Every structure is written in C-alpha cells, then in structure tokens.
Amino acid sequence: MKERDRNSEGALASLATPRPATLKRINMRRFLEELRLRGPSTRAELTRATGVAPPTSSSIIADLLETGWLEAADSRVTPKGRPGRIFRLATSSAQVVGVLIQIERCFVAPAGLDGIPRKEDSVSFPTPRSYSELLATLAEHTQAFTRDPTRRCLGIGLGVPGLVDEASGRIALSPNLHFLDGQTLGPDLASLTDVQVTCTQEEHALCLAEQHLGKAKNLSDFAVLDVSAGMGMGVVSGGRYMSGRRGFAGEIGHVTVEPNGKLCGCGNRGCLETVATDSAFLNEVRARIQGDITIEEALSQSQKGQIDIRKDLDRTLDYLAIGIAAITNLFNPEAIFIHGRLLDFDEQAAKRLTEKAKERALPPSFDEVIIEKAQGNKLYGALAGLLDSVFATVGPRLS
Ligand SMILES: [Zn+2]
Structure with missing residues (x-):
C-alpha cells in the first residue's frame, strides 16, 4: 500500500470511530433527545430506546444528573411490577425563555429543558412600534427569568417573522414589521441580558415544533x-x-x-x-x-x-x-x-x-x-431552536 493511501485510510478510520470521550458525549446527547421526545422515562425505558448497555445507561444518567441536565421525579411501577425511578429534563433547577414577536403582540414564556412553556409565568404585551422600545421591553420582561437565582437560565429562544439570518441573528427583511429590517436582534438582546440568544425564523420554528411536539x-x-x-x-x-x-x-x-x-x-x-x-x-x-x-x-x-x-x-x-x-x-x-x-x-x-x-x-x-x-406553535418552535443549540454543548447529535 502506498504511504498516501495508508494515511488517508487512517484519517477515515479516525473519523468513523469516535474516541471514548466523544462517544460518551454522543450518548449523553442521545439521552437528552430521547427524553425530549418521550417525556419523563425510567432508566429501563431509556436503555431500551437508545440501545446502550445497562451499565452505560446508568453511568450516562448519573453524569446528566450530576451536571444538572436531568432531575429525578417520582417513581412509577414498571410492567414487571417493580417501582422504577423516573427521570426528566430539568425543570425546577434550570430554565430557558421563549420569546415570540408577532405583528400585534409579543409573548415571553419561561420553560424547563423539556421545552414546555410555564403558562402561569408567561406574559404578553402589544408589540412596541420602534426597535429601541422593543429591545428595552424584551430585556425588561426576560430579566425576571435570566436573573432568577433559583433556576439557572441557559438562554433565550427568539421566534422572529421575516427573512432571518439565523447564524448571525440579523433580520434582513420583515415585510409586516419593517422597523426590524436590518436589525441584529439576537446579538443586541444577548448583550442586554448576558445569556445566549438564538434567533429562529418563525416558519423554521413551526417545523421544529411539529417535529418535537406535533404530528411530524x-x-x-x-x-x-x-x-x-x-x-x-x-x-x-x-x-x-x-x-x-x-x-x-x-x-x-x-x-x-x-x-x-x-x-x-x-x-x-x-x-x-x-x-x-x-x-x-x-x-x-x-x-x-x-x-x-x-x-x-x-x-x-x-x-x-x-x-x-x-x-x-x-x-x-x-x-x-x-x-x-x-x-x-x-x-x-x-x-x-x-x-x-x-x-x-x-x-x-x-x-x-x-x-x-x-x-x-x-x-x-x-x-x-x-x-x-x-399542532405546534411558534413559541414551542423558538424554544426548540434554542434547546437544539443548548443541547449541542453536551454532545453532537448523530442523525
Ligand atoms: Zn408580498
């Protein structure tokens, strides 16, 4: 075999076989995604759904509990008649905030890492008519959650109408809210709130909502x-x-x-x-x-x-x-x-x-x-867009 061939084969092998640390991170992400789709689950259910070995499953759950991504909820009786502990994505110790900007009204809703908004803490207000007023109002309404000492806030997910460059958070054109044209709403809100802000274009948000919580x-x-x-x-x-x-x-x-x-x-x-x-x-x-x-x-x-x-x-x-x-x-x-x-x-x-x-x-x-x-709505989708990038910090998703 020529030297060059051997080298390229080696490069392919290292791409195809994740290092143990990477594999663990991939599995941690899989558990998070599985819980997002299934809702609260027992260890046995997660082990079955992901196909990992039971000792690996126990170790991943222990790590996710220790780092605050998961919380243990009540027990429930399994089909075999034994009580099984239920694990869920953190809702009492961590939160994210969904923000939806619409032509007439804006909505701000906190949610757990399961992406389900807490309706009792949500607020809605008429959409301000200038960019500076919008930015100030959003900062004011989100700070109750971003500065909450009892729940760690991992970020704000913005659902935005119009043509949005999601990578930069810049709104190129919003045909029904022209004061947003050319504004960098994501980065501007991030600098006022000191948390990560993701911008999800509203139709993208609807697709994410339908994939995570709806019929898709x-x-x-x-x-x-x-x-x-x-x-x-x-x-x-x-x-x-x-x-x-x-x-x-x-x-x-x-x-x-x-x-x-x-x-x-x-x-x-x-x-x-x-x-x-x-x-x-x-x-x-x-x-x-x-x-x-x-x-x-x-x-x-x-x-x-x-x-x-x-x-x-x-x-x-x-x-x-x-x-x-x-x-x-x-x-x-x-x-x-x-x-x-x-x-x-x-x-x-x-x-x-x-x-x-x-x-x-x-x-x-x-x-x-x-x-x-x-079935989905834009607020769920804005939260799902944020959770995609928050969960990406745990590990890559295999698709
Ligand atoms: Zn038109």
Missing part, C-alpha cells in the same frame, strides 16, 4: 404552511430543514398570483399572502359586513349562525389550494400542516382544501399527501 415526529418529508397573519412556509426534505443559502428560503407568500392585485407588505402587488391567509379572509368578511371584526369574533359568530362566511372562506381556500398544489409539485411531501385559523371555521374545510388542491397538483406528486391543521 416520524416524518422526514413535510411542509408547514403558515397562513396566520402573513404567509410563509417551512420545508423538511429528507430529514433536513431547507433554509437556502442565507436562511431566506420558503417565502411562498410573496409569489405573485394576481398581477394587479392588492398591495402587499413586501411592496409587490397580488402576492399569495394577500389572498390566502387568515388576514385576507378577515378582510373579505369585514368588507361584506361593513364593520371591524377579529378572527375570534368571526369564528364565534359563524359558529352561532350569526354570520355566513362560507363564500369568503371558499374564496380564500381557492387561493390557498394554489399554494398547496405548488408545494406538492415542488417538494413531494408526505404531509402539509396548516398553521392558522382558516380550517377551524368549517369541519369540512380541510377536506375541501384537499379537493381543490388535488385539482391543481400533478397527480403522482399529490398521491396520498396528508393536509391537516398543524
């Missing part, structure tokens, strides 16, 4: 279409989130469908976002009843039979179907999850939307695709 736990090809205020899309293809070169992929809402249509927040006219979202639907309802109404009021009044929204809903679903057909043709996903309220207005809405989209999509691409309401 076992899916490797799916899309989440956000139709709440604006329209955005997150796509996971072959198990990987498609972010594009700088994280700006997925802006299907700003594809033109009406060349001379309504002015969009992005400056263009007739974008899909202007005709296929909760906001677009609400505009139709408002024009018809000639009055102001919120989405909750419209839902409640339509359920009581006080207003008939069927025509407005169908018109919105017609346009939404164009977007769904495009997604199936482009990405051939197993499922498309809709985040928004449109499907709440009629129990047949998802079925009608599927039929309308089927008429427009290429039949082989559309075959067996599931279209239903998303």
Whole structure:
C-alpha cells in the first residue's frame, strides 16, 4: 500500500470511530433527545430506546444528573411490577425563555429543558412600534427569568417573522414589521441580558415544533404552511430543514398570483399572502359586513349562525389550494400542516382544501399527501431552536 493511501485510510478510520470521550458525549446527547421526545422515562425505558448497555445507561444518567441536565421525579411501577425511578429534563433547577414577536403582540414564556412553556409565568404585551422600545421591553420582561437565582437560565429562544439570518441573528427583511429590517436582534438582546440568544425564523420554528411536539415526529418529508397573519412556509426534505443559502428560503407568500392585485407588505402587488391567509379572509368578511371584526369574533359568530362566511372562506381556500398544489409539485411531501385559523371555521374545510388542491397538483406528486391543521406553535418552535443549540454543548447529535 502506498504511504498516501495508508494515511488517508487512517484519517477515515479516525473519523468513523469516535474516541471514548466523544462517544460518551454522543450518548449523553442521545439521552437528552430521547427524553425530549418521550417525556419523563425510567432508566429501563431509556436503555431500551437508545440501545446502550445497562451499565452505560446508568453511568450516562448519573453524569446528566450530576451536571444538572436531568432531575429525578417520582417513581412509577414498571410492567414487571417493580417501582422504577423516573427521570426528566430539568425543570425546577434550570430554565430557558421563549420569546415570540408577532405583528400585534409579543409573548415571553419561561420553560424547563423539556421545552414546555410555564403558562402561569408567561406574559404578553402589544408589540412596541420602534426597535429601541422593543429591545428595552424584551430585556425588561426576560430579566425576571435570566436573573432568577433559583433556576439557572441557559438562554433565550427568539421566534422572529421575516427573512432571518439565523447564524448571525440579523433580520434582513420583515415585510409586516419593517422597523426590524436590518436589525441584529439576537446579538443586541444577548448583550442586554448576558445569556445566549438564538434567533429562529418563525416558519423554521413551526417545523421544529411539529417535529418535537406535533404530528411530524416520524416524518422526514413535510411542509408547514403558515397562513396566520402573513404567509410563509417551512420545508423538511429528507430529514433536513431547507433554509437556502442565507436562511431566506420558503417565502411562498410573496409569489405573485394576481398581477394587479392588492398591495402587499413586501411592496409587490397580488402576492399569495394577500389572498390566502387568515388576514385576507378577515378582510373579505369585514368588507361584506361593513364593520371591524377579529378572527375570534368571526369564528364565534359563524359558529352561532350569526354570520355566513362560507363564500369568503371558499374564496380564500381557492387561493390557498394554489399554494398547496405548488408545494406538492415542488417538494413531494408526505404531509402539509396548516398553521392558522382558516380550517377551524368549517369541519369540512380541510377536506375541501384537499379537493381543490388535488385539482391543481400533478397527480403522482399529490398521491396520498396528508393536509391537516398543524399542532405546534411558534413559541414551542423558538424554544426548540434554542434547546437544539443548548443541547449541542453536551454532545453532537448523530442523525
Ligand atoms: Zn408580498
């Protein structure tokens, strides 16, 4: 064998075989991820799920307990009739903070390392109208948690609308909150709070939420279409989130469908976002009843039979179907999850939307695709984005 071949073989061998310390870190991360997916579990359950040897499992759990990542909870009786101690991701000694910025309101919610927000400690406030005011308000509302002496705070996960460079935390463009354009919200908040801040673009957040807590736990090809205020899309293809070169992929809402249509927040006219979202639907309802109404009021009044929204809903679903057909043709996903309220207005809405989209999509691409309401929300996703980077400090994830 030539010297060069021997060297390259050696390099490959060292890449393929992790050193014991690395292997242990990989296993520690696996245990954290398993607990995140399964919820509180016994040692036997974790050993079975990860496939490690029982002594290794005991040693990993002991290390994670000692370093504060895990906590022992109550015992429960196992199928063999013996009481087994239950372990969970730390919730009483450590915390993270989720922050969601929306057009009208902002939300701040602390959570344990399981990523489940503590609702009783969460706050919400109207979105400030300038960047400096937003930054100051976020710093004020998060410091109750970042400076909490009883629970170590491991970071803030920000869910941000618009085109976000997640690596740098810079918001390139936020079509519905222009004061964020060009701002480095992640680093700016980190310097005020002295904790790690991760920025997760809101459609990416929805995909993470669906993967960790929703219906996409076992899916490797799916899309989440956000139709709440604006329209955005997150796509996971072959198990990987498609972010594009700088994280700006997925802006299907700003594809033109009406060349001379309504002015969009992005400056263009007739974008899909202007005709296929909760906001677009609400505009139709408002024009018809000639009055102001919120989405909750419209839902409640339509359920009581006080207003008939069927025509407005169908018109919105017609346009939404164009977007769904495009997604199936482009990405051939197993499922498309809709985040928004449109499907709440009629129990047949998802079925009608599927039929309308089927008429427009290429039949082989559309075959067996599931279209239903998303279960996750953006706050869960912002927390999941932060926990991904917090858990990465324990060890790498094998995927
Ligand atoms: Zn637009």
